[in-house]
Amino acid sequence: MNFxxxxxxxxxxNHILLLRYIFIxxxxxxxxxxxxxxxxxxxSVYFNRKENKMLSRFAKDIIERLAITKNAELGxxxxxxxxxxxxxxxxxYQANTITVSILxxxxxxxxxxxxxxxxxxxxxxxxxxxxxxxxSGTGENDEVTEFEExxxxxxxxxxKIGTTLLYIAAYLFVGSMALASSPERWPDVNNILQVLFSxxxxxxxxxxxxxxxxxxGAAVLxxxxxxxxxxxxxxxxxxxxxxxxxxxxxxxGIKLAFISSVALPVLxxxxxxxxxxxxxxxxxxxxxxxxxxxxxxxxxVLYMMYKNSETxxxxxxxxxxxxxxxxxxxxxxxxxxNALQKQSYTVIQKSDEFEKEVKSKLVVSSGISGKExxxxxxxxxxxxxxxxxxxPYQETVPKYKGDVQKLADFVYSPTQNNxxxxxxxxxxxxxxxxxxxxxxxxxxxxxxxxx
Ligand code: HEC
Numbered sequence: 001m002n003f004x005x006x007x008x009x010x011x012x013x014n015h016i017l018l019l020r021y022i023f024i025x026x027x028x029x030x031x032x033x034x035x036x037x038x039x040x041x042x043x044s045v046y047f048n049r050k051e052n053k054m055l056s057r058f059a060k061d062i063i064e065r066l067a068i069t070k071n072a073e074l075g076x077x078x079x080x081x082x083x084x085x086x087x088x089x090x091x092x093y094q095a096n097t098i099t100v101s102i103l104x105x106x107x108x109x110x111x112x113x114x115x116x117x118x119x120x121x122x123x124x125x126x127x128x129x130x131x132x133x134x135x136s137g138t139g140e141n142d143e144v145t146e147f148e149e150x151x152x153x154x155x156x157x158x159x160k161i162g163t164t165l166l167y168i169a170a171y172l173f174v175g176s177m178a179l180a181s182s183p184e185r186w187p188d189v190n191n192i193l194q195v196l197f198s199x200x201x202x203x204x205x206x207x208x209x210x211x212x213x214x215x216x217g218a219a220v221l222x223x224x225x226x227x228x229x230x231x232x233x234x235x236x237x238x239x240x241x242x243x244x245x246x247x248x249x250x251x252x253g254i255k256l257a258f259i260s261s262v263a264l265p266v267l268x269x270x271x272x273x274x275x276x277x278x279x280x281x282x283x284x285x286x287x288x289x290x291x292x293x294x295x296x297x298x299x300x301v302l303y304m305m306y307k308n309s310e311t312x313x314x315x316x317x318x319x320x321x322x323x324x325x326x327x328x329x330x331x332x333x334x335x336x337x338n339a340l341q342k343q344s345y346t347v348i349q350k351s352d353e354f355e356k357e358v359k360s361k362l363v364v365s366s367g368i369s370g371k372e373x374x375x376x377x378x379x380x381x382x383x384x385x386x387x388x389x390x391x392p393y394q395e396t397v398p399k400y401k402g403d404v405q406k407l408a409d410f411v412y413s414p415t416q417n418n419x420x421x422x423x424x425x426x427x428x429x430x431x432x433x434x435x436x437x438x439x440x441x442x443x444x445x446x447x448x449x450x451x
Pocket of ligand 1: 373374377378379380381382389390391396397410411415416417418419421422423424425427429437438
């Protein structure tokens with residue numbers, strides 16, 4: 001059982017449809033952000049060595065550009081992430097699976113990772129302030145040097161910690177998604193190790209790495225050479241790149257995107273083979289084929305860019321990669337929808353029950369007392385346990401199986417139901433009063449049966 005089950009309510013049929021749309025939107029925001037963060041943080045931490053000026057500049061530039069701003073962390077990262085978590089919690093309401101627990105764990109790790117990575121990122125900003133202080137001569141003293149050393153050490157550590165946490169979180173994230181789409185595995189998978197070492201998890205993670213690599217490469221080209229003035233005819237991109245640096249960045253971006261994009265169709269094909277039977281449908285086929293086709297086109301374009309060593313297609317390539325992400329998300333969503341058909345049916349039933357309960361509670365708060373009505377209008381002919389003019393409630397009320405509305409309908413306009421009794425005269429109650437007394441009878445009989 002999951003603690004989140006206690007804060008979500010089972011969704012109704014319409015609500016499930018809405019959830020699926022919100023899922024798509026949240027994933028469209030979150031997954032590209034995650035991909036860029038995975039690429040940027042890993043590459044930045046890897047290249048962040050003081051000895052090589054060019055590489056350490058790349059380490060700084062890539063994290064500053066691709067991790068966008070601190071607000072992005074909230075808007076593109078944490079908010080959609082929570083919405084994804086709550087969507088899963090609702091779709092898997094009271095399902096016997098550890099999926100939602102693992103997803104919750106990954107959300108916590110993501111948050112810790114994002115915080116560390118942004119700390120690492122802001123370390124570069126402070127460092128550049130120190131550097132300019134030093135240049136102007138005011139910063140040339142031991143205190144500043146000491147502070148700088150400490151800063152470099154600390155932010156280096158948060159970079160490594162953040163990146164590690166991010167990859168673990170992403171691993172759990174894809175693992176829980178794979179599990180969500182295989183209900184047949186739910187009863188057997190009851191500890192996290194089974195999720196960690198499942199082939200589905202490993203496979204989905206490799207696919208995510210390929211997606212992240214493609215997007216990161218494309219984003220490097222986009223943010224270093226085009227952003228923010230693409231389309232205006234002006235030269236966009238990063239200022240102050242010398243020939244050597246811009247050549248290195250270009251080569252790196254194109255190569256990373258190309259190699260990763262080549263892996264996509266192959267991986268997609270294998271992931272198709274792994275899909276559980278219950279998850280297949282025409283939609284799923286369609287999106288897989290679209291994804292494979294798009295990835296092939298993309299890798300051709302990238303290969304051309306590589307041969308000509310040019311960045312002119314950086315903008316369309318970047319957006320094309322986002323389209324590939326979208327295909328993948330549509331596919332994931334269809335897989336999930338197919339796999340959860342049975343589960344959704346159960347959830348919808350629970351939702352109906354829940355709604356009934358809420359409605360009957362509302363009746364009580366309408367201010368009409370069912371007990372009072374019973375004492376004034378019914379007690380003359382009815383007791384709970386013995387037969388008077390009418391049959392005892394303990395015999396007749398359980399027939400209604402808790403359906404307040406149905407019992408209220410009888411009280412509102414009685415019909416002949418029990419042989420051996422005269423028909424019950426209409427008591428002239430208002431509809432609301434009939435509901436209130438019906439609720440009172442059902443609750444009282446239920447309480448007596450419990451004893
Ligand atoms: C004048 C006597 C009389 C009064 C007053 C009366 N009832 Fe009845 N009630 C009967 C009789 C007789 C029957 C059996 C009728 C039948 O089932 O055909 C009956 C049957 C019922 C049943 C059984 C229905 C079923 O489907 O088996 C319920 C429940 C009930 N009454 C509720 C109430 C409530 C609530 C009130 C007060 C608002 C009330 N009655 C007032 C005489 C009365």
